[in-house]
Amino acid sequence: MTIRPVPPDPNHNYTNSALRTGDVDPYPQRQVGEFIGTVVANKWVNKEYKHVILKVHPHALKAYAGQMFHLLCPSPDGAEVWMRRPMSVYRVDKDAGHIEFLYKCEGRGTRGMAMLEPGDDFNVTGPLGHGFVLEPSWRNVVVLGRGVGLATLAPLSQLAAENKIGVTAILSARHPDVVMSRDLFEGLGAKTMTVLDSDGTSAVDNVEKILEGLIAHGKADAFFTCGSNRLLKLMQRLGKKHNIPGQVAMEQIMVCGFGACYVCMRTFEVDGQRLLRRVCRDGPVFNLQEAVGW
Ligand code: FES
DSSP states (O other), X not given: OOOOOOOOOXXXXXXTTOEETTOOOSOTTXXXXXXXXXXXXXXXXXXXXXXXXXXXXXXXXXXXXXXXXXXXXXOSSSSOOOSOEEEEOOEEETTTTEEEEEEEOOSHHHHHHTTOOTTOEEEEEEEESBOOOXXXXXXXXXXXXXXXXXXXXXXXXXXXXXXXXXXXXXXXXXXXXXXXXXXXXXXXXXXXXXXXTTTTTTSHHHHHHHHXXXXXXXXXXXXXXXXXXXXXXXXXXXXXXXXXXEEEEOOOOOSSSSSSSOTTEEEEEETTEEEXXXXXXXXXXXXXXXXXXX
């Protein structure tokens, strides 16, 4: 039997419960909402990644670093795109009323998203989950990420700048053309270092030397990571060795995005016991030492 995708019903108002910019929110105390954003820009930043800017209802601007939205991506080919796509927020510009996402165009959802043009509507639900937390006693933190994980870590620079905390960001990538988020980190005062597969500098041994140097110079009150299992393991090992706390943003396939379906369960180890947690609701940011890699 052939199962054919069902095209969207043109007579159905899929967005009738969502708030648009300018609407009055009847439930201002709620944590999560469904919003119709307006695309301001959607541009390529390199051959693989695009950066979309949305004008949104003020409630959506409450998102903070590490939180995510669930995106109702348009279809790239006319067939229905099943389910929303979770995506961590890249930047919140409260003055302009914008939220931004940096995304890799690789699946049907993100290929559909890549077709959005300025003025188009885009339905987003959020902000969802628990994001990064900065302790007031920290003066310098280290961010280590790879690939699209750097887009998740980038808003930490905004949060750190607001709290007068210094950031050293180690950006890992396959080659120089796909180093992500450097401008955003540097624009907010972070010091950046790039490590690449193409010249061998992204090897764990070399990254370990860089981290040990930062620790020795008092630049690592806390660790933050996303996007690579081997970098997670490295930060866990050095975090244990030097008693440095840390947080990791986990990437996971999701369906509902708010804790109802349990599709996003991952294993964690807490006080010697293995347990399962929902990445969408309990995270996506977790204690670095409790995460079990993949
Ligand atoms: Fe449904 Fe997390 S995606 S519980």
